[in-house]
Amino acid sequence: SYNMVVCPNNATTRLGSWDVQYDPLNSFDGTTGTFTAPKTGLYTVLFVVQMLASPVQADSYLEGMWVASNGATIKSVNSFAIAGTFMTPIICTGTLFLNAGDTLYPQVSHNMGIDKYPRFQGTSPGGGVTSTAFNKLSIVIQ
Known part of the structure; x- marks a missing residue:
């Protein structure tokens, strides 16, 4: 449901509760969001998270990080100059x-x-039905 992961204001939230679609080496724990490298090498990583539409204060940010x-670490920041009510996305990608x-x-x-709440399948607080297509995670060895 939409409330599987709560991202409190002014706090860091580890992203878990992933629905694993493909993991031939069983290297990823979808519940905790932890990947364990099966071998030494360069890994290209990506996660995309879209938060439910809700109030956003001016001069704020949403930060994504791979740790x-x-x-x-890999870090991405999306900043919001004006206040409003809208969906807030973050895309965090790189190679390490x-x-x-x-x-x-x-x-x-x-x-x-x-x-904030990432969009998940189910009925959102505003009454709309959300989709699992808004949040994605990928890890690929080079």
Whole structure:
């Protein structure tokens, strides 16, 4: 449902509750959002999260980050200059080096003024039906 993940204002939220579509090496734990590198190499990673339409305060941001156990990170920020009520997206992508056994997970943080909810399948607080197509995650070894 839409409230599977709550992203509180001024806090960091690790993204879990993923529905795994394809993972031939069983390297990704969809519940926790943790990927464990099966072998050493360069990994290209991507997550896209679209928050439900809700109030956003002016001069705020939504930050996405990949965090690896070896200290590597990838960070993206989407800023919102004006206040309003709208959907807020973040796309966080890049390539990083992982050793076999290193872990990696996605997280978000924001200061938009209220708790945010990524769009999931089900009825949203506003009464509309949401779609699973709004949130995606991909990890590919080079």
